Amino acid sequence: MSDHLLSIEDLNVTVKNNRQVTTLLDNVSLHVNRGEIVGLIGESGSGKSLTAKTIMNLLPSNMEVQQSKVMYNETNLLNLTTKDHRKLLGKEIGMIFQDYRGSFTPFIRIGKQMIETISTHYSIKNKEAKFIAMEVLEEMGLDSERAYRSYPFQLSGGQVQRCAIAMALALKPSLLICDEVTTALDVMSGEKVLDYIDLVRKETGCAVLMITHDLAQAYKRTDRMYVMHKGVVVEEGLPEQIRCHHKHPYTKKLCSCLLSLPNETELTGHERERVVTL
Numbered sequence: 500m501s502d503h504l505l506s507i508e509d510l511n512v513t514v515k516n517n518r519q520v521t522t523l524l525d526n527v528s529l530h531v532n533r534g535e536i537v538g539l540i541g542e543s544g545s546g547k548s549l550t551a552k553t554i555m556n557l558l559p560s561n562m563e564v565q566q567s568k569v570m571y572n573e574t575n576l577l578n579l580t581t582k583d584h585r586k587l588l589g590k591e592i593g594m595i596f597q598d599y600r601g602s603f604t605p606f607i608r609i610g611k612q613m614i615e616t617i618s619t620h621y622s623i624k625n626k627e628a629k630f631i632a633m634e635v636l637e638e639m640g641l642d643s644e645r646a647y648r649s650y651p652f653q654l655s656g657g658q659v660q661r662c663a664i665a666m667a668l669a670l671k672p673s674l675l676i677c678d679e680v681t682t683a684l685d686v687m688s689g690e691k692v693l694d695y696i697d698l699v700r701k702e703t704g705c706a707v708l709m710i711t712h713d714l715a716q717a718y719k720r721t722d723r724m725y726v727m728h729k730g731v732v733v734e735e736g737l738p739e740q741i742r743c744h745h746k747h748p749y750t751k752k753l754c755s756c757l758l759s760l761p762n763e764t765e766l767t768g769h770e771r772e773r774v775v776t777l
């Protein structure tokens with residue numbers, strides 16, 4: 500069995516607007532191994548979310564995927580019917596969306612939605628599903644009782660985001676796609692959430708595709724990184740390589756723009772630790 504849990508090969512996505520066809524993703528190839536945290540970084544509009552949406556079969560209807568393979572285990576996700584694809588979502592492939600508010604129906608309490616989601620994927624009693632829901636809400640640093648009985652509009656943006664993360668993690672997916680998961684969170688809550696995702700990864704061996712434009716976060720949290728620019732993967736490598744030995748001019752620009760970091764060799768161990776936690 501291949502180590503690749505997810506393998507995207509030559510992904511091409513185009514959009515048609517007023518008869519004009521524009522290429523949004525151009526021969527994107529990347530893979531995620533079991534148990535690995537892989538970063539997908541790049542500036543706004545570079546194509547990170549579209550890559551995730553392709554995996555989740557959530558591309559808008561005016562977009563077309565051509566001559567590509569998106570292999571999950573031995574299955575090409577692009578060949579699945581919507582019904583078969585849906586069966587994989589949640590329990591096999593989980594996603595925490597950038598637009599976290601869309602994860603919940605506004606007029607149903609968070610707890611009820613969590614129980615329904617957990618029970619849909621695992622045949623367990625409501626009492627057990629509630630236990631799992633409370634546990635993950637607690638791990639997200641929330642007042643679990645309050646979050647459980649709240650409607651989404653009764654919570655802050657960051658609290659709803661953490662509920663959405665809790666719901667995705669409660670299903671213990673084999674592949675977790677995190678799209679800018681910490682943008683709505685303060686630094687401490689963000690770190691706590693990322694620590695917990697890492698803990699879940701260690702406990703369950705799940706793989707994580709971490710989409711972010713936060714370079715410091717990617718350096719600190721990922722095992723490997725891909726850099727995207729204008730719909731193309733321009734570079735890939737270990738965090739150290741991307742930071743200190745990048746080859747592509749865009750990666751160089753990205754690194755120098757977002758972090759004015761000295762070279763790795765110029766840092767002491769203590770400084771290195773501080774830099775990645777900035």
Ligand SMILES: Nc1ncnc2c1ncn2[C@@H]1O[C@H](COP(=O)(O)OP(=O)(O)OP(=O)(O)O)[C@@H](O)[C@H]1O
Nearest residue numbers: 514523541542543544545546547548549550559712
């Ligand atoms: N529904 C759509 N119709 C037309 N173009 C779209 C649509 N959705 C996204 N795009 C375009 O596709 C490109 C990639 O968008 P994508 O959302 O993947 O960027 P991103 O790298 O995730 O950016 P961000 O970090 O801001 O979320 C952008 O140029 C965007 O304008």
